[in-house]
Amino acid sequence: MCGWTTRRFRILDFRFTIYDLRFTIHDFMMAFIIKRLILLFPVVFGVLTLVFLLIHLIPGDPVDLMLGENAQIADKETLRKQLRLDDPLGKQYLLFVGGVIRGNFGNSLHSRKPVIELILKRYPATIKLTVAAMIMALLISLPTGIYSAIRQYSFMDNSSMFFALLGVSMPNFWLGPMLMIVFSVNMGWFPISGDEGLHSIVLPAITLGTGMAAILSRMVRASMLEVISQEYIVTARAKGLSEVKIILKHALKNALVPVITIVGLQFGALLSGAIITETIFSWPGIGRLLIQAINTRDYPLVQGCVLLISISYVLINLITDIAYSYIDPRIKLK
Amino acid sequence: MKRIQGVKDSSEMFRNKLATVGLFIIGTLIFAAVFAPYLAPSNPFEQSLRGGLNPSSQEHPLGQDKLGRDNLSRIIYGSRISVFVGLAVVGISLLIGTFIGSLAGYNGGWIDELFMRIVDILLAFPGILLAIALTAVLGPSLNNVILALCVTGWVGYARIVRGQILTVKEREYIVAARALGAKPPRIIMHHILPNILSPLIVETTFGMAAVILAEASLSFLGLGAQPPTPSWGSMLNEGVQFLLVAPHMTTFPGLAIMITVLGFNFLGDGLRDMLDVRKD
Numbered sequence: 003m004c005g006w007t008t009r010r011f012r013i014l015d016f017r018f019t020i021y022d023l024r025f026t027i028h029d030f031m032m033a034f035i036i037k038r039l040i041l042l043f044p045v046v047f048g049v050l051t052l053v054f055l056l057i058h059l060i061p062g063d064p065v066d067l068m069l070g071e072n073a074q075i076a077d078k079e080t081l082r083k084q085l086r087l088d089d090p091l092g093k094q095y096l097l098f099v100g101g102v103i104r105g106n107f108g109n110s111l112h113s114r115k116p117v118i119e120l121i122l123k124r125y126p127a128t129i130k131l132t133v134a135a136m137i138m139a140l141l142i143s144l145p146t147g148i149y150s151a152i153r154q155y156s157f158m159d160n161s162s163m164f165f166a167l168l169g170v171s172m173p174n175f176w177l178g179p180m181l182m183i184v185f186s187v188n189m190g191w192f193p194i195s196g197d198e199g200l201h202s203i204v205l206p207a208i209t210l211g212t213g214m215a216a217i218l219s220r221m222v223r224a225s226m227l228e229v230i231s232q233e234y235i236v237t238a239r240a241k242g243l244s245e246v247k248i249i250l251k252h253a254l255k256n257a258l259v260p261v262i263t264i265v266g267l268q269f270g271a272l273l274s275g276a277i278i279t280e281t282i283f284s285w286p287g288i289g290r291l292l293i294q295a296i297n298t299r300d301y302p303l304v305q306g307c308v309l310l311i312s313i314s315y316v317l318i319n320l321i322t323d324i325a326y327s328y329i330d331p332r333i334k335l336k
Numbered sequence: 337m338k339r340i341q342g343v344k345d346s347s348e349m350f351r352n353k354l355a356t357v358g359l360f361i362i363g364t365l366i367f368a369a370v371f372a373p374y375l376a377p378s379n380p381f382e383q384s385l386r387g388g389l390n391p392s393s394q395e396h397p398l399g400q401d402k403l404g405r406d407n408l409s410r411i412i413y414g415s416r417i418s419v420f421v422g423l424a425v426v427g428i429s430l431l432i433g434t435f436i437g438s439l440a441g442y443n444g445g446w447i448d449e450l451f452m453r454i455v456d457i458l459l460a461f462p463g464i465l466l467a468i469a470l471t472a473v474l475g476p477s478l479n480n481v482i483l484a485l486c487v488t489g490w491v492g493y494a495r496i497v498r499g500q501i502l503t504v505k506e507r508e509y510i511v512a513a514r515a516l517g518a519k520p521p522r523i524i525m526h527h528i529l530p531n532i533l534s535p536l537i538v539e540t541t542f543g544m545a546a547v548i549l550a551e552a553s554l555s556f557l558g559l560g561a562q563p564p565t566p567s568w569g570s571m572l573n574e575g576v577q578f579l580l581v582a583p584h585m586t587t588f589p590g591l592a593i594m595i596t597v598l599g600f601n602f603l604g605d606g607l608r609d610m611l612d613v614r615k616d
Contacts, residue, residue, distance in 0.1 A: 053469075056470075167602065296468070
């Protein structure tokens with residue numbers, strides 16, 4: 003069907019008209035993407051508001067808390083002016099939002115440098131760690147989950163699912179130090195802390211990725227179990243295809259669809275897990291910067307870190323949702 | 337006793353070995369928390385500077401911390417913090433979540449729309465980030481940890497209650513109750529909630545695990561229980577500073593956290609199977 007046609011979709015009680023040349027599955031996808039983009043606005047607005055309010059939730063005078071009660075009055079006044087705390091709340095909010103839109107998150111109280119500059123300097127290290135943790139989690143979870151599914155209730159299946167529960171329950175602020183004792187102190191294989199090349203990322207990535215590996219292996223197993231009982235798998239077997247081909251070509255391809263969503267959502271969750279992992283391993287990322295900012299009561303920097311991590315999380319979820327709608331054509335606009 | 341809807345067989349949980357192990361771990365935890373003064377071999381606050389950082393000995397099976405305090409006693413007392421924070425956060429979140437979820441699910445319309453947007457905003461903060469940010473500005477204390485964890489904790493329960501109410505509110509027995517003139521609060525309390533207990537029980541069990549882990553994380557970061565209160569997270573924080581000379585200070589509190597969380601996860605998994613709750 004070609005030519006300009008019009009379709010109307012009801013999204014959030016508003017009516018939108020979409021112009022498109024062809025109306026097939028893309029109608030739904032486009033509407034889905036538009037719906038997700040529209041939903042993004044109240045979320046980002048809410049995140050901005052909550053982050054703005056953080057500084058106003060401080061009991062007592064925020065300036066006293068940041069500089070200490072014994073600080074000089076002139077210094078306190080300067081900071082009060084810098085943070086515009088004497089302005090009406092509405093004006094402060096508008097200035098805050100305007101600043102964020104322009105990429106101005108204010109200045110750090112301690113280093114006096116722009117918050118955005120400090121954050122962007124640390125951000126690549128966090129992304130590097132998060133990606134490494136995700137790769138590690140996938141390397142463990144895919145073979146484990148697949149094997150558990152095709153050998154359901156076997157010793158290996160039961161053991162790997164037990165270890166998966168163990169992995170979910172293990173606090174990463176304990177696993178990290180334990181790995182340090184074994185692999186850094188006793189064996190000397192990896193450096194204790196810092197970012198000094200590729201080998202220094204191994205322990206932080208294992209620490210951060212273990213919980214994820216546990217979640218994913220359970221997910222891969224469940225998804226594979228659902229797929230291998232489908233009729234098309236029985237047909238593939240009846241055709242005489244090899245088991246390896248059936249699993250890798252026919253089953254895994256379909257089983258991975260829901261797993262991809264979890265990978266996307268968990269990638270965002272890893273960002274918050276990185277806060278603790280980076281603190282343990284003195285990894286120079288945004289998580290460690292946040293904890294340092296909390297310890298030094300550098301609240302503009304705290305606000306900046308929380309805002310950037312949250313916005314990254316929201317955007318990763320958005321991309322995951324959109325990618326999922328492309329990967330799985332069964333997704334329709336509900 | 338009322339039978340919970342969806343239970344396949346009451347003895348099924350005891351056949352589920354992992355759930356039984358979970359129940360045993362939780363029972364031990366609660367026993368330790370309640371009877372801590374009788375179980376602890378010594379006063380958890382009593383210092384002995386000569387014994388600082390000593391490893392395991394006959395007198396102190398799990399060693400001593402930097403101030404010479406008995407690690408075992410502090411771990412036993414630390415269970416009180418975990419149980420207290422877990423119950424407080426899950427209890428408060430469950431109440432708030434059930435109330436808001438019922439309101440949104442039963443009424444629909446703009447109330448539901450508003451609720452969904454608030455949920456979207458709160459879910460936009462990953463993991464414990466919001467809790468870290470809130471305790472950072474409110475000040476480090478256990479009460480603030482409870483408050484911070486409740487801010488996001490109610491969302492999960494509210495979503496479950498709302499979703500369940502949406503599926504049952506048009507069923508015949510609800511329509512019949514409405515036709516008989518029952519008011520919404522009565523319909524929700526007497527007709528809907530008893531029928532959606534199963535997923536709530538499962539969520540509560542997993543919720544306890546998550547809250548205990550979150551409290552320990554915040555205490556580890558120095559934002560939760562403050563010294564000299566014995567909390568597993570803060571003990572781990574102290575232990576990491578002496579990792580090379582006294583690894584026992586890190587090992588045992590961490591094991592306590594892991595075993596406890598594992599217990600709740602075992603039980604949650606078992607209950608989910610037993611109560612036939614769909615895995616999401």
